[in-house]
Every structure is written in C-alpha cells, then in structure tokens.
Amino acid sequence: MPEINLDYKAAHKIAPPQTEQGSPTTSSTFSSQKTVIDYVTLEGIENRTGIEKKDMCGFVLRELLDNALDFLETQYRGQKNHNTIAAAEIEVVINKEPNYLRIVVRNSNYYGNEIFTKDQLQAIFDFDAFYSSKRNQFKISRGALGDAFKAILCMPYALAKEEQNIEWNEPLIIRSHQTSFLVRLIVDRVNQTIHAKIKEEPQRHLATKFVEIEVRLSIPRDNLDFTRLRYFLIDYTTFNTHIGFTFRIKDISNYTLNFPQVQPIITKWTNQTSIYYYTLSEFENLIFGLENNDASSYDVIKKIFREGSNIKKRKCCTNDGRPVKAIASAY
Incomplete structure (x- = not known):
C-alpha cells in the first residue's frame, strides 16, 4: 500500500471561503413567500379557511348553493302580488368528466335582475382587496363573508397542482343575461403574483331567466365520494323548503333527484342589521369600507340598519351635506 504524504495534503488543503474581514462565511440562505400565494396552495387554503383537501369539493358546492339562495331570497323580498310570484328554483348538475369534475349551480332569475358586471367581477377577484355585499354587515346570510369566490377560483388550481402537478387552466364560468364571463386564474410562481x-x-x-355558475375541479387521486355528496344535497333541502331543487348527478350512472318548493318565500321579511351589533371599531370598518365614497349618512343608515326606519332625514344629515365617510373621518 503506497504511503500517504500527510504533510502534502495539509499544505494543499483548500481553505473555506473568507469574508472581507478574513473570517469564514456565516451568512444564511433565506426563503420567502408572499401571503397571496396562500390562495393557491393546499396548505395556505387550509390555514386561511380551515378547509381540508377532502372537503374542498363540498365547500365549493355549498358556497355556490348558499350564494344562489341568498340571491333568491333578496330578489323575492318586497314582491306584493303573491299570485304572480314565480317559483324559486335551483338546479345542480354534477358530472364526472374524463379529466375533471364539472359542477354547475343554476338559479332562477325571473325578474331579470342583473347579477354580475365585468367591473364587479374584477373587484371580486382582486387579490389585493376584499369586495363583498356581506362584509362588515352583521345580518343573517349564508356562506363565507367576503372571500368565497376567490377560494372557489383557486381551489381547483391547488388541487390540480397537488394531485397531478399541472398548471390548471380551466375557467370558472358565469352565465347571466345572455353573457358568459370566463374567469381564469393566472399564477406566476417565480414572481409570486396571482391575478x-x-x-x-x-x-x-342563453336563457334570460336563469343564472348559472360552472366550476371544474381536478379529481382527487382517492376519487370522489358521490354518496357523501348526494347525502349533503338531500340534507341541504331539509332546511330550505321554500326553494325548489333539482339535482342531476352523473357518475357511473345517471340519476335525478327532485325536491319541489313546498312553501313560499316570505316577501315581507327585511334582513337588516342593527346598530347594537357593532362596536365602535366595527362600525368604523363598515363606514370606511363602503364602495361609494359619496354616500350620505341618511342613505347608509336607512339602507343598512333597521333603526334607520325611524330616523327622519333632517335629523340625520349635517348642514354642509358632507358624505358619511367625511363625517366619520372628522371624529
């Protein structure tokens, strides 16, 4: 065995890199992630919403149903002629396609109300802000308050990335008033931006008397429990007998479930909040978060709070006619 020259190795040993001061490099390698990326990762979605991967399909379905019911109850409020009130209907279609699960929730819109505009959708899907008709308003409603649409758009992407390691490009589709809006999620993982x-x-x-939203979900590796989805839909109708439901489900076989409307929607009920539900800071959040910066104090109080029905306009408005945001900021 040849003799090893230890003196030679010691003399030619490569020294560690030196800093300018001559000491070994001790700097750490840092990694960062913008909080907006939480929208498009399973871990981030679970941290933000508490929804686990196995429950995401049910969450999407429930939020679409909740939004449809909230719209119907709002649309029928104030209708006086009970003999001409159209039926309140919701139809759900669940199809297992080769590469994804297709969920469509369609609700009636017999009074022809405009549901969405492109400007509204751009505000809803702005990931730098919250935009909602429910946010900061403590009244009876269903669904997540202010961020559910973003979650519905992002969950399919997160599932596809986790399950198949692909960039999901299927759109969320909204059909209303003979117009289709195709909403696609654009994710830049390098620069950590989404829009x-x-x-x-x-x-x-398109039919003018209906509004529908279509979501396409990546199918999980452990497949879907259609029995669980079916029981969820049946249970959902139990507490909403004032709405007619039709469920069309296509998995291995096709079947349809019908649940007719058995009682009318209460049209005289006013779903307003009360000033007694608010702390001072919560009231400020409501006022400073209003979309209309020029809204008068009288209009805001009259529209949002049940106590507003007892307030006269001359007692509510200031002499200089300032909007409610200007009045609040002065204090």
Whole structure:
C-alpha cells in the first residue's frame, strides 16, 4: 500500500471561503413567500379557511348553493302580488368528466335582475382587496363573508397542482343575461403574483331567466365520494323548503333527484342589521369600507340598519351635506 504524504495534503488543503474581514462565511440562505400565494396552495387554503383537501369539493358546492339562495331570497323580498310570484328554483348538475369534475349551480332569475358586471367581477377577484355585499354587515346570510369566490377560483388550481402537478387552466364560468364571463386564474410562481383574467362573451342563445355558475375541479387521486355528496344535497333541502331543487348527478350512472318548493318565500321579511351589533371599531370598518365614497349618512343608515326606519332625514344629515365617510373621518 503506497504511503500517504500527510504533510502534502495539509499544505494543499483548500481553505473555506473568507469574508472581507478574513473570517469564514456565516451568512444564511433565506426563503420567502408572499401571503397571496396562500390562495393557491393546499396548505395556505387550509390555514386561511380551515378547509381540508377532502372537503374542498363540498365547500365549493355549498358556497355556490348558499350564494344562489341568498340571491333568491333578496330578489323575492318586497314582491306584493303573491299570485304572480314565480317559483324559486335551483338546479345542480354534477358530472364526472374524463379529466375533471364539472359542477354547475343554476338559479332562477325571473325578474331579470342583473347579477354580475365585468367591473364587479374584477373587484371580486382582486387579490389585493376584499369586495363583498356581506362584509362588515352583521345580518343573517349564508356562506363565507367576503372571500368565497376567490377560494372557489383557486381551489381547483391547488388541487390540480397537488394531485397531478399541472398548471390548471380551466375557467370558472358565469352565465347571466345572455353573457358568459370566463374567469381564469393566472399564477406566476417565480414572481409570486396571482391575478384573474376575465373574458366577457355575448351568448344570445342563453336563457334570460336563469343564472348559472360552472366550476371544474381536478379529481382527487382517492376519487370522489358521490354518496357523501348526494347525502349533503338531500340534507341541504331539509332546511330550505321554500326553494325548489333539482339535482342531476352523473357518475357511473345517471340519476335525478327532485325536491319541489313546498312553501313560499316570505316577501315581507327585511334582513337588516342593527346598530347594537357593532362596536365602535366595527362600525368604523363598515363606514370606511363602503364602495361609494359619496354616500350620505341618511342613505347608509336607512339602507343598512333597521333603526334607520325611524330616523327622519333632517335629523340625520349635517348642514354642509358632507358624505358619511367625511363625517366619520372628522371624529
């Protein structure tokens, strides 16, 4: 065995890199992630919403149903002629396609109310802000308050990335008033930015008396429990007998479940909040978060609070006619 020259190795040993002061390098390697990326990762979604991967399909379905019911109850409020009130209907279609699960929730819109505009959708899917008709308003409603639509858009991407390691490009589709809005999620993982790209397309063949939202979900590796989804839908109708439901489910076989509307929607009920529900800071959040910066104090109080029905306009407004935000900021 040849003799090893230890003196030679010691003399030619490579020294560790030196800093300018001559000491070994001790700097750490840092990694960062913007909080907005939590929208598009399973871990981030669970941390933000508490929704686990196995429950995401049910969450999407429930939020779409909740939004449809909230719309119907608002639309029928104030209708006086009970003989001409159209039926309140919701139809759910769940199809297992080769590469994804297709969920469509369609609700009636017999009074022709405009539901969405492109400007509204751009505000809803702005990941730098919250935009909602429910936010900061403590009244009876369903669903998540202010961020559910973003979650519905992002969950399919997160599932596809986790399950198949692919960039999900299927759009969320909203069809209303003979117009389709295709909402696609654009994710830049390098620069850690996300935004929604919204395309508006006229669809003259669409029915004008219905509104529908379509979501396409990546199918999990452990497959879907259609029995669980079916029981969820059946249970959902139990507490909403004032709405007619039709469920069309296509898995291995096709079947349809019908639950007719057995009682009318209460049209005289006013779903307003009360000033007694608010702390001072919560009231400030409501006022400073209003979309209309020029709204008068009288209009805000009259529209949002049940106590507003007893307030006269001359007692509510200031002499200089300042909007409610200006009045609040002065204090």
